Amino acid sequence: MALIEAVEVTKQFANHLALDRVSISVPGQSIFGLLGPNGAGKTTLIRIINQITGPDSGSLFLNGQRLKPSDVTQIGYLPEERGLYKKMKVGEQVVYFARLKGLSSAEAGRRAKNWFGRLEMDSWWDKKVEELSKGMQQKAQFVSTVLHEPKLLIFDEPFSGFDPVNAGIIKNEILHLRERGATVLFSTHNMSSVEELCDDITLIHKARVILQGRVDEIRSKWAANEYVFTYRGDVTITGEAGYRVLDRTRENGKTVFRIETRTPVSENMLVSELLKMGDILSFNPALPSMNDIFIKVVQSRNETVEA
């Protein structure tokens, strides 16, 4: 069942339409990616789910029940524009935010100590926020978002501002949170993290949903008839009838070919055909990256809009 569901949500600002009948359905205990170019309406949708602003029309459901003001305690939100009180101590601040979400002071303190230990932040507890680097502040913010163990976690661009090491740590924590039952909704421009993390995505462009579904399904659907073959040694293949070579690289005594078939073919047929040329080390259908799909979908949409 969908943990959070938005149905036909529309939001009009003074001079532009931010969301046009957008519907999403986020399955429980999954990671859901909300994608789209800048200004597509992602942040507006996220703010509506957080009840920071209200929709003009449409409805929202949490666990099948209409979303109500008290549900904010079930949601943890890490906004894109995030900050902490600069003069306040890190530990106190994390506890303060958790208490705003309804945790008792003692419980919040206990959990915060726990998290600080996990993420190797113990020594920061009594430091003022302004003494921390940007990456450290981001980590503290992450902790304050998850501390009240919400059912739904919403991250807006969670990896911006993190170095690769810390981004990796946060990625693992997000996966870990899903394992423990949380549902994660996150918006990002970083497509490689979508491939790594997301189960489902929705692509919003110009206030509308233009692509929606499971990541693996979308990728195989968008797969052109492309395959990658790796041969041992120096091999030359020529484009026979039925396929053509897109690319050929040679390295470490291996040759890698990327080919495209003219029509969909049986993979067994293709392999047996190509086995004649040499020893095949590996064979893969080349799935398009989310990045390619993103660009293709958005561009084609722009063209149709302009046409």
Added chain:
Amino acid sequence: MTILAPLLMGALIVVPTILMSTEGQEFKKIAVVEDGSDLFRNAIPSTDDMEFTYLGNVDIDDLKNNFSEAGYYGILYISPLVINVPNAVQLISRKQPPLTLVSHISNSLEKEIEKQKLLTYSIENLDEILKSVRTKVILQTIRIDDTGEVKQTSTGVAMVMAYIGGFLMYMLVFIFGSQVMRGVIEEKTSRVVEVLVSSVKPVELMMGKIIGIALVGLTQFLIWIVLTIGVVTVLSQTLLNDGKAKEMAELATPQNIISSDVPVQAAMAQPAAAQQAPNLKELIEVLKTLRNQNWGIILFSFIFYFLTGYLLYASVFAAIGSAVDNETETQQFMLPVTIPIILALMVAMGTMQNPESSLAFWFSIIPLTSPIVMMARLPFEVPYWELALSMGLMVITFLAFVWMAAKIYRTGILMYGKKTSYKELLKWLMYKG
């Protein structure tokens, strides 16, 4: 700052007093030389810190050369011509003599000469006549209300109270109000605000900020008052503990004065006694006025106007803070807020001169200025219906302002990087949901 401020304020009150009292500490001996006559032998009384030694007719040139060695601060040379020639007196000294010394000498001489001149008319019992002639007038202002009850008042005291009331209101509203604005800007620029509004409603956040700062401010204010009074008392008692201060303090206790209406009658019978206590009589007037003020109304009004006035202005300040990206951008919105406050303060000052004017009336009814102006009018007694009207309008207006401010605030806090215009603010007011 919380602790330091009262210390500074205490110092501000006490230090000048100490300076004034220590100035005369150096003991001065003055030689009085009179050329040829013997008119001023006892004319100049010695005081705590000056002593006048009458040397009579001595050689002034000799003395000029060695008066310092003889232990004198200076020589007062009086020529008999002084009765007709005002500048026939000289004070010769090495240093510039202090004003207290100079005025003491000239006052004493003037009195003596006046006496001498009167004596030449050979009037019998001159001393008694002079004593009974000397008078001082203290105008008692008495107010009669509709029931015919008589109240004694002092316009001076009412003015001081009006000033304190109006000014205090101005300070509190303005200082705390702009603190709210800075707080909102801080939350906006540090981007804490979006995290906060995902947990609490923007209106709650705004009201929390406004109420929180009011409580912090009042606590600090209370500490200041208590500490300032404490510092002043301690300093004045340790540093000025000669007999006089104590005497004054004893005289000034309300019980002493209020319990005895005696001095007034006594003054009639014993003119001399009355003359000795003119300060005391003024003090009585002050205390009577203070006692006759309707403290219940004043205190209630102060709290009422402080709360509503503060809520009104603080919510406007919060709205401004939410609409801008940094403090320098607040300028364009500050003017319309500052003008009514400054105007109110100016009218409040005028109110003290003429509390019944129609200007004072209207400004104490109009909600944006009424907290300050009405506080200034209250010591002069305001009809209850005016007070009720002013308060009623105030409540309506502050509710309207809080409501409007909340709408602007809700949109403003999440708006970045755009310079906000008044037109924009109006649009935000219209947004729903």
